[in-house]
Amino acid sequence: MSEPTEQIPPAEDKGPSKSALKKAAKEAEKKKKAEERAAKLAEEAKKREESEVDVAAGLYGPLPLNQSQSRPKRERVQISTLSSRAGQNVLLRARVHTSRAQGNKMVFLNLRQRTDSVQALILAGEKVSKQMLKWAASLADESIVLVEGSVVQTTEPIKSASVPDVEIHVSQIHLISGLDGRLPFTVEDANRPENDNDSAEVQTKRVLLDTRLNNRVIDLRTQTSQAVFRLQSGIGDLFREYLSQHGFIEIHSPKLQGAATESGASVFKVNYFKGDAFLAQSPQLAKQMAIAADFERVYEIGPVFRAEDSNTHRHMTEFIGLDLEMSIEEHYHEVMEMLDGMLKNIFKGLRDRYKKEIEVVQQQFPADDFKWREGPEGTLVLTFHQAVDILVEDGVPREDLDDFSTENEKRLGRLIKAKYDTDYYIIDKFPMALRPFYTMPDPNDPTLSNSYDFFMRGEEILSGAQRIHDPQLLCEKMRSKGVNPDSMKPYVDAFRMGCPPHGGGGIGLERVLMLFLKLNNIRRASLFPRDPKRLEP
């Protein structure tokens, strides 16, 4: 803080005396001179500093924009491999997770790559100048740097790093990409545990879901998000792996439809040249037509669109459907068992192959490990009626159970967990009235159907059934549900040319991910979620 250069005395009633004015002028003169001297000294010091050779010149600073100017093909390493590289000199690209100067002799950096991090040190020395230290200390969090240095074993484990047993002693550090503006929140804050038992202090530091989603690119950089989407990718792999082994092929059905199919109410309308098109609510019709076309066993992974104004923790307007359809030889339980085997393969695959990622997520979202029956007893299958009985026994009035509310579904999940110790089960034989027109009725009781839902932690993740493959019965059921068969002629026609008995199911990818990890909101399981109020980013 510098003093003002001229000090004007307080105004007096009669004005200042001559001697007072003279004294003030002298003092001002004196002060001016002192300041001029100080400025001169400062300038000289600056000049001296500038003329001082920067021993680290060329070893730090911003790089020119990478436009692929050259390709030296120098190896760059992954942080996850550093433990085995003690003693080596390495080059790596990483984010500056945090940076902190200690006095003017040392800068600590926490460098990050996806779910991995390591400590890096810049120590004043022969080849590290004050200028280099100052520059490194000024690097904004989330800058991307290219770092060269030696990997050194640490004497004590570094708690703040995922690789705790080594650190990097930096010899060169350059900026690849900097920040243009302020971070809306830090990645560190975004990664804090979401535990209701946390202290008030920790809880206030939490970043709200809406703030995260508005700045999704930053939110996705947390270790948790990195792990969540690695797991999401794993679910797709495990789904395909199992089905491929069981003779399925992947199909891609059109999302643009000529008619508002299945149920007109929840379909998005598209301006299609001079007419209209509609976005498919599911690949239901196409995958059944693929069965009529002899593909026998098909699956699809693709977006499905629901124009429902549902603003809940588990609804989105666009999500990824894992769908399959297969012909039946004798009984629709062939399909139910295929779906069950496939889901158990997913659960097992996640647990066995993604241990690290699951642990990372559990640090932010504490949850009991997901439980399912693996033994020879098989998956718990209840009929709809049996499920109703369990709820009635627990005090729910039977007249409230024509259908399951979200509340009752969760209650059932808790009851089943307590009684059978499983987070995963199937409910079979839903009432016909609750299912779409293409559902095959039970052979003995026309009020029931050959259909099932699958549940994880008390929430539905899969819905499926045997379908009607007979065109007459199909048209009859369409009419009884108020659908005009003529409005879906290509679909109905597919069954007129001979179609095997068949069934299938559709799974919500994000629901499986959310419930396996207990993320509590489906938006966390979607890269860039869409709901009635969100179309960006």
Next chain:
Amino acid sequence: MSEPTEQIPPAEDKGPSKSALKKAAKEAEKKKKAEERAAKLAEEAKKREESEVDVAAGLYGPLPLNQSQSRPKRERVQISTLSSRAGQNVLLRARVHTSRAQGNKMVFLNLRQRTDSVQALILAGEKVSKQMLKWAASLADESIVLVEGSVVQTTEPIKSASVPDVEIHVSQIHLISGLDGRLPFTVEDANRPENDNDSAEVQTKRVLLDTRLNNRVIDLRTQTSQAVFRLQSGIGDLFREYLSQHGFIEIHSPKLQGAATESGASVFKVNYFKGDAFLAQSPQLAKQMAIAADFERVYEIGPVFRAEDSNTHRHMTEFIGLDLEMSIEEHYHEVMEMLDGMLKNIFKGLRDRYKKEIEVVQQQFPADDFKWREGPEGTLVLTFHQAVDILVEDGVPREDLDDFSTENEKRLGRLIKAKYDTDYYIIDKFPMALRPFYTMPDPNDPTLSNSYDFFMRGEEILSGAQRIHDPQLLCEKMRSKGVNPDSMKPYVDAFRMGCPPHGGGGIGLERVLMLFLKLNNIRRASLFPRDPKRLEP
């Protein structure tokens, strides 16, 4: 054709004479009696036949609609396994591809499952009644039957069957699903070779593409279509397999967008609750944002939508994009080489794992095997300028070559095939003017860009580039292409928070499939194709 029971004589000027009328009445009486006798005899014969014990009762006829009434768990076999089952009694479900009675002692069936077929025989005998033969002979083509019989080695190979060395001697045959109406064309006709050298007779029997697409479910049952979509599924598997081995994860980006991105002209508008949304033209923005979010290497397989009124052999309004994006360490050729390695893995995988399917398709669509350079010399890479020179040398005026027309692209493909004996090559360093705003300019020549296209048989299948990861340069290029950066704020903001250099590419799945197999029209490579004039089935 029966005669009318009463014959009214032609009217004459004066009316008929009395004798003439009497004679006519007598004749009518005589005829009536003769007819009554004949009818009586026929009825007696029918009664005799009906009272005859049907030795095959229960061994043939329609089954009740399968509603999963029971589950005997009897093994059903695949036609493809029959060669190794000679001497066995087997049960199988199949389509009746064709049926033909020989006299009243024998019925030949050609039974089909996907790309496989076998001959089945029903021979009059102790347990096969005339009624059973008559019923079997009357089965419509494309009916689905459940057949039981013994597998018998044939003395001569059966040319009409894909399994030529055995046939089935049928003991039981039941109808699972019949036809309700006439087939628009036979599957046999739809499977005929499409060879320009064919006889006029064969050519007239060909089914037109539009007729096929209008009745796509039948058209998909041909051996060719069955093989084409098995290959399509294989391309997806090979794409994922390679990328997964190279550290990529699968992402799913939203197709519903808040703004008409990239280029507003060719975007479909969607009614989104009380506002508008737009269908993504590609996952371009999302996959770049995934890179800014540290995912490092991502791929996506999903629908992309183009509101272009292009009615060509290679455009659709909805197709499947195989997209990838990855961070760059030094140079964008890292990405180009990744894409190249991935595509060659697809070509090799198709050739090695899908030999049978490729042969099946070649029977209908004759084509030279697809050729690419596998040796250490690597894939042919030309710069845009070099490609121009090749065309100029061949007589194309240089002034026509600011961009390549479809015609010139194909011409270049022929010239390259002749000179380098490859159907697959890369063109690098496209002029900046031809590329979208997010393309990184060349470091030395600002009129060029770090971008490439990949070609198969003279048609583009992949477009990609290094992207601009610097927000200032990005905004500058957006403005110069008439795009307001504010209209894409979430995208631009992603780069303000630090983003590594990166690049990628997008492949059209159906184009790769069409060109590998030389199907000549992209619609054949799409399950249910969509173009400006087709939204169904």
